[in-house]
Amino acid sequence: MPKKIDPELRARAVRLVLEHQQEYPSTTEAMIAVSKQLGVSRESVRRWVAQADIDAGRREGMSTQEHEEIKRLKTENRRLREDVAVLKAATTFFVGELDPRNR
Known part of the structure; x- marks a missing residue:
């Protein structure tokens, strides 16, 4: 069963990726840097950012x-x-x- 991540940590990770993605050659590299900084897996950060894009209407999905x-x-x-x-x-x-x- 997946462990519960604090919603504040999740929101902070998404915010950091969105704020600092221009400083990196790609969004993936921004996600990797943020995941290392916060001590979570890069796949988790990738999924959180993707879900934030869906919720904001920038991407198709549920x-x-x-x-x-x-x-x-x-x-x-x-x-x-x-x-x-x-x-x-x-x-x-x-x-x-x-x-x-x-x-």
């Missing part, structure tokens, strides 16, 4: 808000399916109790 909404809906869907399964089991039980052949 925004953080959309991702969290889908996650919330999946959780709700799973809970509702469990509720339906319990109700079906209860219905089956009570139908069996009311059946005169079982008396």
